[in-house]
Amino acid sequence: MKKFIKNNGTFIALIFLIIILSFLSPSFLSSRNLTNLVRQVTINGIIAVGMTMVILLAGIDLSVGSTVGLSAVVVTLLMQSGIGMWLAILITLVGVGGVLGFFNGFMSAKFDIHPFIITLGVMTIARGLSLVLTQGVSVPVTNRTFAEIGSGYIPKIPSLIILVIALVLGLIAVFRTSMEIKNGDKVRNKAKLTGGIILTVAGFLAGFLIFIGYQGIPIPVAIFAVIVMIGIYTLRKTRFGRKLYAIGGNEKVAWLSGINILRSKTMVFVITGVLSAASGILLASRLNGASPNLGDGFELDAIASVIIGGTSFMGGVGTITGTVIGAIIIGVINNGMSLLGINSFYQMIVKGFIIILAVMIDVLNRRDTA
Amino acid sequence: MGEEILEMKNIIKDFPGVRALDHVNFTLEKGEILALVGENGAGKSTLMKVLSGVWPYPTYEGDIYLDDALVRFENTREAEKAGIGIIHQELNLLPDLSVAENIFLDRQPLNKFGGIKWEELYHNAEKVLSRLNMDIDPRIDLGDLTVGKQQMVEIAKALSLDTRILVFDEPTSALTEAEIKELFTVINELRASDVSIIYISHKLEEIEELADSVVVLRDGATIGDKINISEVTLDEIINRMVGRDIEDLFPTVDFERQEKTLEVKNISVPDPFNPDKKLVDDVSFAAYKGEILGISGLMGAGRTELVNAIFGVYGKKSEGEIFLNGKKLNIKSPADAIDSGIALVTEDRKELGLLLDKNLVMNMTLPSIKTFSSKFAMDTHKERTITEKYVDELNIKTPSLDVFVEKLSGGNQQKVVIGKWLITDSDVLILDEPTRGIDVGAKTEVYRLMNQLVESGVTVIMISSELPEIMGMSDRIIVMSEGKKTAELEKAEADQETIMKYATGNKGAE
Ligand SMILES: Nc1ncnc2c1ncn2[C@@H]1O[C@H](COP(=O)(O)OP(=O)(O)OP(=O)(O)O)[C@@H](O)[C@H]1O
Ligand SMILES: [Mg+2]
Numbered sequence: 009m010k011k012f013i014k015n016n017g018t019f020i021a022l023i024f025l026i027i028i029l030s031f032l033s034p035s036f037l038s039s040r041n042l043t044n045l046v047r048q049v050t051i052n053g054i055i056a057v058g059m060t061m062v063i064l065l066a067g068i069d070l071s072v073g074s075t076v077g078l079s080a081v082v083v084t085l086l087m088q089s090g091i092g093m094w095l096a097i098l099i100t101l102v103g104v105g106g107v108l109g110f111f112n113g114f115m116s117a118k119f120d121i122h123p124f125i126i127t128l129g130v131m132t133i134a135r136g137l138s139l140v141l142t143q144g145v146s147v148p149v150t151n152r153t154f155a156e157i158g159s160g161y162i163p164k165i166p167s168l169i170i171l172v173i174a175l176v177l178g179l180i181a182v183f184r185t186s187m188e189i190k191n192g193d194k195v196r197n198k199a200k201l202t203g204g205i206i207l208t209v210a211g212f213l214a215g216f217l218i219f220i221g222y223q224g225i226p227i228p229v230a231i232f233a234v235i236v237m238i239g240i241y242t243l244r245k246t247r248f249g250r251k252l253y254a255i256g257g258n259e260k261v262a263w264l265s266g267i268n269i270l271r272s273k274t275m276v277f278v279i280t281g282v283l284s285a286a287s288g289i290l291l292a293s294r295l296n297g298a299s300p301n302l303g304d305g306f307e308l309d310a311i312a313s314v315i316i317g318g319t320s321f322m323g324g325v326g327t328i329t330g331t332v333i334g335a336i337i338i339g340v341i342n343n344g345m346s347l348l349g350i351n352s353f354y355q356m357i358v359k360g361f362i363i364i365l366a367v368m369i370d371v372l373n374r375r376d377t378a
Numbered sequence: 379m380g381e382e383i384l385e386m387k388n389i390i391k392d393f394p395g396v397r398a399l400d401h402v403n404f405t406l407e408k409g410e411i412l413a414l415v416g417e418n419g420a421g422k423s424t425l426m427k428v429l430s431g432v433w434p435y436p437t438y439e440g441d442i443y444l445d446d447a448l449v450r451f452e453n454t455r456e457a458e459k460a461g462i463g464i465i466h467q468e469l470n471l472l473p474d475l476s477v478a479e480n481i482f483l484d485r486q487p488l489n490k491f492g493g494i495k496w497e498e499l500y501h502n503a504e505k506v507l508s509r510l511n512m513d514i515d516p517r518i519d520l521g522d523l524t525v526g527k528q529q530m531v532e533i534a535k536a537l538s539l540d541t542r543i544l545v546f547d548e549p550t551s552a553l554t555e556a557e558i559k560e561l562f563t564v565i566n567e568l569r570a571s572d573v574s575i576i577y578i579s580h581k582l583e584e585i586e587e588l589a590d591s592v593v594v595l596r597d598g599a600t601i602g603d604k605i606n607i608s609e610v611t612l613d614e615i616i617n618r619m620v621g622r623d624i625e626d627l628f629p630t631v632d633f634e635r636q637e638k639t640l641e642v643k644n645i646s647v648p649d650p651f652n653p654d655k656k657l658v659d660d661v662s663f664a665a666y667k668g669e670i671l672g673i674s675g676l677m678g679a680g681r682t683e684l685v686n687a688i689f690g691v692y693g694k695k696s697e698g699e700i701f702l703n704g705k706k707l708n709i710k711s712p713a714d715a716i717d718s719g720i721a722l723v724t725e726d727r728k729e730l731g732l733l734l735d736k737n738l739v740m741n742m743t744l745p746s747i748k749t750f751s752s753k754f755a756m757d758t759h760k761e762r763t764i765t766e767k768y769v770d771e772l773n774i775k776t777p778s779l780d781v782f783v784e785k786l787s788g789g790n791q792q793k794v795v796i797g798k799w800l801i802t803d804s805d806v807l808i809l810d811e812p813t814r815g816i817d818v819g820a821k822t823e824v825y826r827l828m829n830q831l832v833e834s835g836v837t838v839i840m841i842s843s844e845l846p847e848i849m850g851m852s853d854r855i856i857v858m859s860e861g862k863k864t865a866e867l868e869k870a871e872a873d874q875e876t877i878m879k880y881a882t883g884n885k886g887a888e
Pocket of ligand 1: 393396417419420423775785789790817
């Protein structure tokens with residue numbers, strides 16, 4: 009039981025949070041509110057998937073918020089200038105997200121400068137670029153279909169089918185990953201299994217109640233789900249994922265074992281840049297336009313999600329599943345506080361404390377196992 | 379001597395999956411130097427951690443009596459107060475603070491405003507250091523001292539706490555010969571002033587030279603009673619440690635020297651802090667299939683830097699040419715070296731060899747990660763099978779493949795580092811102090827393994843600071859001094875005096 013709580017601590021915290029909020033504010037559990045909440049989570053969550061990888065390397069990326077803003081501006085302006093939607097999206101993903109990410113990763117890895125400094129610089133540069141491009145005013149989206157991406161839904165029946173498939177695949181994955189080999193025998197990790205099943209079923213039920221009860225799965229949520237699945241697979245199963253854990257564990261050891269640090273680091277920042285750009289594009293689509301200040305402060309929510317999700321800021325330890333739960337917690341807190349009419353100034357204070365708390369838990373856990 | 383000051387009774391300590399200590403009993407007398415020996419993972423460090431409060435009561439069972447009074451330390455502070463000091467296997471100091479601050483950490487003399495009274499601090503530090511006859515300036519940063527001097531600072535720190543029982547956990551593994559001599563003098567002086575010493579080491583010659591008595595641990599239990607060193611032979615101690623006789627510590631095989639494999643020409647490595655000096659100065663040598671090439675020299679002679687240069691650690695900063703099987707290699711990073719078939723078992727396992735908070739599988743497969751994965755996914759089944767095979771082969775003691783390697787004993791960690799490079803199946807295997815901290819039984823296993831590798835066509839190069847090891851195992855020996863190669867000796871010409879002569883910088887006509 010103790011192990012169960014320790015393994016699934018953040019998840020349990022999330023459940024408590026939801027129960028408390030549903031008592032405090034009746035409208036919290038309405039499908040409409042929840043759909044909205046999930047959509048907000050999506051924007052932050054997509055960035056947080058990349059941020060997980062960055063923090064796994066004991067790095068940090070402060071430029072994600074500005075990348076969101078610049079991407080929203082660029083994609084909007086490109087379409088205004090008559091470029092087709094898909095091409096505009098592609099150019100933004102590569103030209104804004106990819107390039108900024110490459111700069112972050114390459115500069116910090118090649119010259120051994122802490123990414124805090126480089127990304128702080130890029131944060132300001134990208135924000136400045138947005139302001140220059142827009143002359144400081146909001147720009148509207150002119151393309152009709154573009155709005156669909158951020159605010160459209162997958163119809164109910166296909167949504168239901170997708171949810172059921174996800175449930176089945178999720179359960180299979182839980183069964184397979186809860187097997188552990190101990191002293192040559194295959195043993196099932198009960199805590200992991202129960203936790204996994206509860207998580208998967210809860211996810212399914214939540215998805216069912218929220219989306220099927222309202223208008224189906226929002227398209228950004230579907231995109232987010234795909235990104236999360238690819239992210240989980242990458243970290244758990246691929247060589248690239250393994251390298252990230254190794255570099256985060258001890259960069260010098262990893263390098264002496266033949267791992268190309270420069271390439272891996274650059275790749276991680278490129279991924280984060282592209283994901284931030286994707287997030288910015290979705291935001292522009294939903295808002296039907298872009299303002300140069302869009303995405304301001306997003307880096308904080310993304311970092312908070314990752315840390316709350318159990319990724320250690322010391323590097324080497326962490327999962328995307330944890331980050332997703334962390335992102336939902338942040339989303340619930342934001343949404344809940346707004347519903348309760350708490351001034352957004354106070355919201356910032358509360359979130360600050362939560363980040364510190366999460367880091368404290370990480371530090372104490374480390375001391376425990378040492 | 380004679381007065382008993384410490385008794386440890388029926389000590390039991392369990393870790394998940396292992397009983398590290400199983401009813402251990404022993405006593406220590408005033409002014410006694412007691413050697414604690416045993417194989418890797420026998421529980422020596424754990425026993426001392428129990429004694430010094432690292433593992434507080436009640437995480438262990440059993441009783442500790444100090445001067446016949448039962449003590450139960452809840453932390454290391456309490457043990458320090460009771461007069462128990464420990465110099466850990468891994469040094470525990472802060473390199474960025476001054477020597478004096480390290481000695482009086484948390485106990486600096488303060489003025490009314492809470493500021494440190496520096497002059498008094500330095501003065502006190504000088505007083506403690508002079509007890510050791512150590513000429514160390516308490517004002518300089520600890521990190522600027524050699525490892526040997528840093529260790530002296532640890533000892534000074536223990537003395538400043540009025541230590542009556544001082545534990546040394548493998549203190550000499552990173553010291554030069556001269557530093558070891560210094561250390562022994564200090565230990566003997568401490569004994570003369572009635573400090574009792576517990577001394578852990580895998581180097582049995584040291585124990586013979588230094589200790590009054592021996593306690594042997596095997597698999598967490600004491601084997602036999604404490605014995606007087608004068609009443610026992612080394613072979614008997616070894617037998618108690620490993621449960622059998624070791625006939626041949628250096629199992630040499632006469633190989634036939636075959637074709638030239640690795641050849642390096644004019645390797646130089648600049649000193650980053652001193653542009654006029656070179657860490658490695660124009661060294662050339664060749665290694666052959668079918669032989670073990672030893673590299674000898676004092677600490678700081680540039681041996682590690684030489685093999686690091688070959689391994690691509692310095693990138694473009696090092697100079698020279700490297701050939702493998704006649705082909706010129708362009709090595710700019712360890713990744714290049716590994717791809718060309720060169721493996722390097724690094725010297726410092728904690729900092730350079732292991733991912734401490736990762737499991738055995740991940741550590742062992744890291745350098746050969748490519749062979750364990752298709753384009754995308756890792757083949758976890760294959761990883762486990764191969765890791766398991768090497769764990770068996772190297773006799774690595776571990777409760778499972780899934781424990782973090784930091785939980786393994788020092789010697790077993792060393793075997794993991796060796797294992798990870800064996801899996802790469804390289805043509806050239808360079809081992810930098812491969813037997814540091816591993817027990818006699820495991821040492822011969824490593825030597826056998828080196829022989830097997832040579833037999834299967836691998837070119838083996840070994841750096842070692844232990845002369846018996848270098849002379850016992852190498853077919854040819856390169857001696858280095860101050861960055862330069864001073865001699866290249868065939869096995870037959872290599873005796874202790876000759877090697878030492880060249881190692882201390884006496885350049886002979888070659
Ligand atoms: N923190 C820990 N957690 C789990 N197991 C541990 C821990 N520390 C030690 N062990 C286990 O306890 C046993 C004894 O280890 P210990 O470090 O005392 O051995 P040792 O005699 O000092 O060996 P060496 O000569 O290699 O240093 C080993 O099996 C080791 O794996
Ligand atoms: Mg030990």
